[in-house]
Amino acid sequence: MKLSGHCRLHKSRGKHVLIMYGRSTHALEVNESFAHIWRHFSALEFTEADVASFLESTYNLDAAKAEREASQIIGLWQEHQMII
Amino acid sequence: MARASDDNLTALLMALVRSGISDAPMSPELLPRFAVLPDSDWQALLSMARRQTVTGLLVVALEHLPEDIPVPPAVEFALMAEADRLELNYFRMSEAVRELEADFHSKGITPVWLKGLECARFYPRPELRELGDIDLWLRPRDFSTAGFVSSAPDGSYHFQFQGFDVDVHRDYYDISHHEGLPKIPSPEAELLMLNVHILKHACSTGIGLRQLCDMVQAYSRLPYDEEKYKAACCNAGILRWTVLLSSFLGKYFGDGSAPLFGQASVNPAPLERIIRRGGNFGHHESGRQAALSRKPLLRKADTFWRMLRSLPFALRYAPAEALYYGLSLIRGNIKTNK
Structure with a gap:
């Protein structure tokens, strides 16, 4: 899977904002962690396991927690059609 | 708070434009005026910037505005979307001009590029300068070599290339x-x-x-x-x-x-x-x-x-x-x- 090219992450004035383009344009303010994860995967093809592995190493999570967080993140991305 | 007068809004817009043009913070004495600006005036500034096609400069200016100056999210997000649009257009036009130039050179023609993309190079953030058409000037012999026939009242030749209007001018x-x-x-x-x-x-x-x-x-x-x-x-x-x-x-x-x-x-x-x-x-x-x-x-x-x-x-x-x-x-x- 890949992150949609129809979403662009912006940082301005201390805020991270994801602008999502589709039939209409939406803006979603996200936190630093989301932005960091998004930037890491923005140019990559990846699996859920890749996301879990990244979380484990970046945030010092145990494997089980990293898998749960990765599943939630992928779910959120899918819900907002951020994944292709 | 009452809506700012047009003169007031012009002064505020120009403060943002100056900041954007120099990619630097604005003079601190102007900041108190922005600190108390109602949402409606921010929307008016965005609207003015759109009329004047300088939204890219506001994008840059906002990046320099202190975080304690409130800017309505709707305006911030609209300018972020503007930045995306401007950048995409800039990179597409740059690519189109590269291809056109290569094509002209292969025919022994040396174009002189005008306005738009050429003006963008003057800015600290060229990708945020609004772009319209591709303009170029050809010397008379190159105009003939290219086989262009003037089609517009001002003697220029128009064609479309990769979604852009291209204006080839006879007169510089x-x-x-x-x-x-x-x-x-x-x-x-x-x-x-x-x-x-x-x-x-x-x-x-x-x-x-x-x-x-x-x-x-x-x-x-x-x-x-x-x-x-x-x-x-x-x-x-x-x-x-x-x-x-x-x-x-x-x-x-x-x-x-x-x-x-x-x-x-x-x-x-x-x-x-x-x-x-x-x-x-x-x-x-x-x-x-x-x-x-x-x-x-x-x-x-x-x-x-x-x-x-x-x-x-x-x-x-x-x-x-x-x-x-x-x-x-x-x-x-x-x-x-x-």
Whole structure:
């Protein structure tokens, strides 16, 4: 899977904002962690396991927690059609 | 809080534009005014920036605004989306120009690129300068080599390339006589070309802030000889106009931002009115959008009427061009309609 090219992450004035383009344009303010994860995967093809592995190493999570967080993140991305 | 007056909003817009143009924070004494600006005034500033096609400069300016200055999320997010649009267009146009240049060179043709993308290079963030068409000038022999046949009233040739309108100009300068003008290309030639481009539109349907920003950036970035440039303006008969233009730029971008050639600055109100009235190329003036969507004859009639209306301004600041622009438009339309 890949992150949609129809979403662009912006940082301005201390805020991270994801602008999502589709039939209409939406803006979603996200936190630093989301932005960091998004930037890491923005140019990559990846699996859920890749996301879990990244979380484990970046945030010092145990494997089980990293898998749960990765599943939630992928779910959120899918819900907002951020994944292709 | 009551909505700010138009003059107030103009001052605030220009503060943002100055910050954007220099990619630097604005003067701190202006910040208290932004700190108490209601959402409606921020929306008005965004609307003004759109009319003047300088939203990219607001994107940059906002990045320098202290975080404790509240900006409505709707305005912030709208400007982020603008930045995406501008950047995508810039990279697409850059690619298109690269391909066109390679094609021209393969035929032994050397184009001189004008305006748009060339002006973008003057800015700290060129990808945020609004772009429209691709403009270039070809020497007469190159125009023939390319096999172009003039199709527009002004003698230029138009075609589409990768979704962009391309205008190939026969004349580098939008002016009636070309004797004693700078060698092309040169910094003085580029300044004069940008200068008379603004003049031409100020004398017809209107001009917006974008081209005035280009001018101040060009003055700042091009290594031009002021005496040669002054001589060019004199030879072109536009010294008085250039002093007006420089007075406007001096008022809003600081003394020394544009040459006055030893003359006193003048009241820039006549040019301010034109810019405020119609925005980008006068397109936002009442009735103009409707006219542009009509049949060609009605569209041209509207253009001509606006030229006539601008005649007092043109006669005052560039009398030699006052009739030139109107007559050349009529002559060109007769030629193309034959």
